[in-house]
Amino acid sequence: MGTAAGAYDFGQIEKKWQQFWEANRTFKATDCDGSKPKYYILDMFPYPSGQGLHVGHPEGYTASDIVARYKRMKGFNVLHPFGWDAFGLPAEQHAINTGTHPEATTNANITNMRRQTKSLGFSYDWDREIATTDPEYYRWTQWIFLKLFNSYFDDAQQKARPIKELPIPEGLSEEEKRRYVEDHRLAYQADVPVNWCPELGTVLANEEVVGGVSERGGHSVIRKPMRQWMLRITKYAERLLDDLSAVDWPESIKKLQMDWIGKSVGAEVCFRIDGFDQDIWVFTTRPDTLFGATYMVMAPEHALVDIITTDGQKQAVKDYCEATARKSDLDRTDLAKDKTGVFTGAYAINPVNDERIPIWISDYVLISYGTGAIMAVPAHDDRDFEFATKFELPIVPVVEPPDPLDAEKVERGELCFTGNGTAINSGAFDGLPTPQFKEKITAWLAERGLGRKAINYKLRDWLFSRQRYWGEPFPIVHLPDGRVKGISEDELPLRLPQVRDYAPLGTGEPPLAKATDWVNVTLPDGTPARRETNTMPQWAGSCWYYLRYLDPRNADVGWAPEKEDYWMPVDLYIGGAEHAVLHLLYARFWHKFLYDLGKVHTKEPFKKLVNQGMILGEDGQKMSKSRGNVVNPDQVIADYGADSMRLYEMFMGPLEAMKPWSMQGVQGVHRFLQKTWRLMVDEESGQPLAAVQDARADEETLRLLHQTIRKVGGDIETFGFNTAISAMMILVNYLGRLDVRPRSVLEPLVLILSPFAPHLAEELWQRLGHRESLAHEPWPVYDAALAQAREIELAVQVNGKIKDRIVVPAEADEDSIKANALGNEKVVEALNGKTPKKVIVIRSRLVNIVA
């Protein structure tokens, strides 16, 4: 196999061109080149895992590489960088088990994955390679954190400002002033009930807990109050939501982000507590149902619970609160099927009708959303309905559904209606449609100081600290008096210290606490202090890496402003849909913050986003070691070559779709590349075939060529890589039948194939007599006139059924087509003497005769 001198020796060819590109810096991106339009195309950088590359990675990378190579040929100055999201739990778990420094593991994994990535021939500018674990990189991650720490959010201006400019209310003590400032920083510490994972020995962000267990590893997660670093992402909720309309992203991803942010517009309403000075505020999206509020529910953690509970109910309430506190997240969701709760013994006064309503506690009300208390309207809220039914609380209908049948059921308390309708049992407001009632009652409450318009978000502040070793250290010190200070920027990077072992202490104390020499510091003024021992979560480094690529070796700033101005935003971002809310929301948040600081000039970092779908094993199942269906890219490349691998991954189906692997499919595209080779190269000599000539192509050949150029270019623009490949296959199959293969046809074919199979294309280009790489050759221009067929075959239907086909000149007008069709003998036969009622002519498509 492949013994002849001129055979398609992909192994040798691919190595040769990879070395050529690297030696010649073929894909070097030139900063601030004003002579060309720029195009920034970014892949989601991978975690350097010990498993190495799997076949899912090259899918997105090949797609982006095709676009990058295509755009270069279209005359763009393309920035196409690559790097490593290198902090992460696997290297640390390995360190805990074996004592190997995670850095050593990480570097070895990067070396291996870099080799694998390079073996696919992607046109990255490798001079810009970065790793988030490099101190020269995380120096700037820490720098951004310091900026967050030293900023607050100005609600009126809806933007971040330096903490020094925070207006502090009059009359506060020094201690209160300090607290006030701490409470406004965008990076702050708080005692929060966190997702504590005993198995991993760390807390997790809400986004990292899936179905009550940890996203990584599937370990159980419990609720535990701990002092943690938080980022005030909630301040950006409105902007994160608004600016989604400005990006070209899949609607599904935008929707996921919208739902995650979860904006609700409603009102906060004040209820007096009978016999107490205190009030309870509740948040509701349905202030129009206030007259139907028959009880209240507070979260068990609510501060007022202890105060208002009557002696008789003390024990029951205490037991319930303790039981709730012990529940893990998983237990809570499991128990969600059946509502639980306890009466406090206290009553509140409904502000609209002065009714006395009982106050309950239940864990179906969350302390972390709204005010931690609700007014319950069982007739018009499913959860309240369920609770009221179980505990036999009154149900008062106040909204009449439009459907009379429903209305009757609601009236009898048999149906819970949550839609819009007409107000009933609501005093002077009766008869109002829901939307108007909402506005009226909100104004009514506001006039009396009993309520106000309010907006709530599901989005919570970002839990930003982890009790791990392998992450960015916080540039923060703790003073003996409890104050927290950021270290100065010129002390960055704050490097990770060496530690004896990497195991968490299990108490919540991070491994860094073991590095006492590092932890204990003396400040310039002589004060002893302790360094923060938590580290940042993995998402930190990926929040801004697209900016470091712009200026990756700059030792003075994270990125130079003129480079940011030239390259940003990212024009095309390709990666997996699993990052829909995590990475993409966090990165947008940091970007908006940097925008407020004037460090970036665009509101959004990623203009267009495309998700590649997952590649399944040959059995149609998700690839996994235990199933034994994992495809090894190294093996595929060894057997068929990188070009075949690239081409196959693009030929499998639509980029975004989930699709199963097929080794025979790889063979299929490999055959196509072989065929393309043999189209031009003599397998014996390696020289161009005698059939390759400087001859004129005939009309039919030119037409197919120009149609193919048009199709392939158009398909690349719309990510239809599978159909682009199919079009090239048709052209190659056609040319294979010709005895004379004009160079003027083969050369454009090689050029349009080159983004897909770059090694083969470069080799063919050279063997056709070119000295330069084709990487910057102009993309062939198609001639619309040549692509246009002279004659067109039309289907002729009678009553929608095809009877025959006719051939007409491309420019034939409707009347002549009509005459042609009606004169067709099959048509005459089918009509059987009947007169056509109507003749529909779709030029270039078909004729339909209705009889």
Next chain:
RNA sequence: GCCGGAGUGGCGGAAUUGGCAGACGCGCGGGAUUCAAAAUCCCGUCCUGGCAACAGGGUGAGGGUUCGAGUCCCUCCUCCGGCACCA
């Protein structure tokens, strides 16, 4: 439960967005080449009936709009993804 997305040959998938369903590839069948095999090339391949020309049916199921529906509308089924007491 709620919100998205998708159901097309034996398989992966095409179909100008309302206009010839099944491009291209895989697989399979037949043939050429070969001592033989691999590789390669040619022909066939949605289903049913027929030697064939041809006829009929066909895009998850059922209904509707239309001269015309894989594509649009309604109802239902299945699979995948997301959220899961967010008031």
